[in-house]
Amino acid sequence: MPYALRTGDIAGAVVVIVKDGAVLTQRGFGLADLKSRTLVDPDRTLFRSGSVGKLFTWTAVMQQVEAGRIDLDADINTYLDFKIPLFEGRPITMRQIMTHTAGFEERNKDLITSDKSRLTSIERYLKSWTPRRIYAPGTTPAYSNYAAALAGYIVQRVSGVPFDRYVEQRIFQPLDMRHSTFRQPVPASLNALMATGYPRASEEPGKFEYASAAPAGSLSLSGADMGRFMIAHLNGGAGLMRADTARTMHDTPTTILPHVNRMELGFFETNMNGRQIIGHLGDTALFHGAVHLFMNEGVGLYIAMNSTGRNGASTPLRLGLFEDFANRYFPSLRPEELQGVDAKTAAEHARMMVGQWRSSRRSEAGVMRMVGVLGQITVSTNARGELVVNVLRTPGGAPRTWVEVSPFLWREKYGHERLSAKVENGRIVRWSSDFFSPFMVFDRVPAKASATWVLPAFYAALSVLLLTLLQWPAAALVRRRYKASLPLTGRARATYHGIRATAGLALGVMVSWMLILSDPMNISDTALWLVQVVGAIVFAVLAALAVSNLLFAFRQRRSWPDKAAAVVIVLAVGMVAYVATTFGLVDMTVHY
DSSP states (O other), X not given: OHHHHHHHTOOEEEEEEEETTEEEEEEEEEEEETTTTEEOOTTXXXXXXXXXXXXXXXXXXXXXXXXXSOOTTSBGGGGOSSOXXXXXXXXXXXXXXXXXXXXXXXXXXXXXXXXXXXXOOHHHHHHHOOOOBOSOTTTOOBOOHHHHHHHHHHHXXXXXXXXXXXXXXXXXXXXXXXSEEOOSSOOHHHHTTBOOOBSXXXXXXXXXXXXXXXXXXXXXXXXXXXXXHHHHHHTTTTTXXXXXXXXXXXXXXXOSSTXXXXXXXXXXXXXXXXXXXXXXXXXXXXXXXXXXXXXXXXEEEEEEESBOOGGGTHHXXXXXXXXXXXXXXXXXXXXXXXXXXXXXXXXXXXXXXXXXXXESSOOOXXXXXXXXXXXXXXXXEOTTSOEEETXXXXXXXXXXXXXXXXXXXEEETTSSOEEEEEEETTEEEEEEETTTTTTBOEEEOOGGGOHHHHHHHHHHHHHHHHHHHHHHHHHHHHHHHTTXXXXXXXXXXXXXXXXXXXXXXXXXXXXXXXXXXXXXXXXOHHHHHHHHHHXXXXXXXXXXXXXXXXXXXXXXXXXXXXXXXXXXXXXXXXXXXXXXXXXTTTSOOOOO
């Protein structure tokens, strides 16, 4: 751990291991705060837990299920004071919320912010905007922080106790968790114990991160307190719920794709070496962690870090720690056959996977559609005909090597990861791997939105606009050098100047979008409205000028190079307009 932290540029971490109802070891590594040189104390130092905190929300839900106040399969509108619209006539249930199959698009706005003034109550956050449902309930895992916040709000309503106080009374106090809180900011009694978050240990610290969707990710706690929580769940929910309730929570999987990890009720499977393992990952912008419970072995492993690290080093570190720990202490119960499909069939199946794919966990609101294009997954084959998935790489950054062990089920040749694909009518339509499968799958991208052609065409169009803008002063300098005049008059002359000026404005709009998205935690509604309104006007004027310029080029019998340039400009403007209208740049919304 010390070497990994130093080379990964991570300030500090805590690791806790429990076994058979007791703490086996809990260790602090590195620094909780670089400026004061405060060491990480596993008993007292608080780390932001990110989505690991959802396990406390799900625990609270199951307590209310046990009390008879929540029915896992009832319409959640039963418990709300506002209405979640039906999708194709079907409501959402708490079971679907806990298994991330409610079908919501992701809501990013105000999920995490460093601006305290943007922090709102759970109720206000939920009622301000309900994200659209993009999948039928129960059909598709699509991770949703909004849905998790809904669950916490329902606990608050059916119990009659504010959510943060409920967790304190029903979870923290019974387990003697004295260094844990969902409150924001952290209470004064715990504030001095809060670790500082860093993008990298070598960079300036970040600000405290506020989560309006508090039940989804506002928990701060010490490593020792997480140890107590792990012991409770490994011991049949002791102190929190009845053993039968805990079994329902821990061992009621929802299968979407066969042979890969699945969602339980709140926990997700991280099975390895034939062992039943459940857990959760957690991330804010600055803090990162993971918890894994080896259910039959009575062992729990927890890690939390207060830095993202160099090239996101915290992600492979937490995965590597878990895999190496499992391999050392809980090796495979039985050898697995790696080769189960003949070479010709395997090559054919790999080719069937080739294409562009998009995650079920995505937002369709506004500019997030453009972000989605940039984040598409590419699946290809290498020279040997083997499957290559661009986002599935080893901790060292090399592409993972896949072997098809049964039809449309691949396993990593030198690891544990499995990849499963769904086939319909002789075509692969969906896939996922162990790391993603509990909470998201990948579906084919419609041709009209494929980054394969959209991005090259868009970049080419922007290049044309840039050249059009640069040609304006360049041509003026040449005319000045040779004492020549622009051979255009009237409207044609105005169009010539107008199209170049507007091309510059269009490029300015694109740069503005880049600047807005560079700080996704603190996007201003005013900036969003401004860039969309100005963008809509600029793109409309640019389109009109481009068409007018084309008509002048042919009606005035200009040279073929001039006509070709006019055609290229029209095509470029058309592509920019297509991207702007199709991918949310002029949607006139501040939701994302």
